[in-house]
Amino acid sequence: MKATGIVRKIDELGRIVVPKEMRTQLGISCDDPVEFFVEGENIIIRKYAPYCFFCGRDEQIVEFKDKRICKICIDEIKSGVSV
Secondary structure, X not given: XXXXXXXXXXXXOOOOOOOHHHHHHHOOXXXXXXXXXXXXXXXXXXXXXXXXXXXXXXXXXXXXXXXXXXXXXXHHHHHOOOO
């Protein structure tokens, strides 16, 4: 994790402002969805993108029983063979 030296306070409603420079650098625009993760004592925020539950690909994703799965993994599951 890379330190930026930027510090923000959380307001009374639990909000923070992500600096414009960071949003621009990461391609995050107004109204873009973001995801939150917890890793140890760290909160990680990243631009939301649907990733495959099994392999992490972000292309040709479908949802099945609340899991995101790519077409390649679906085909592998259907054939019963893992590549």
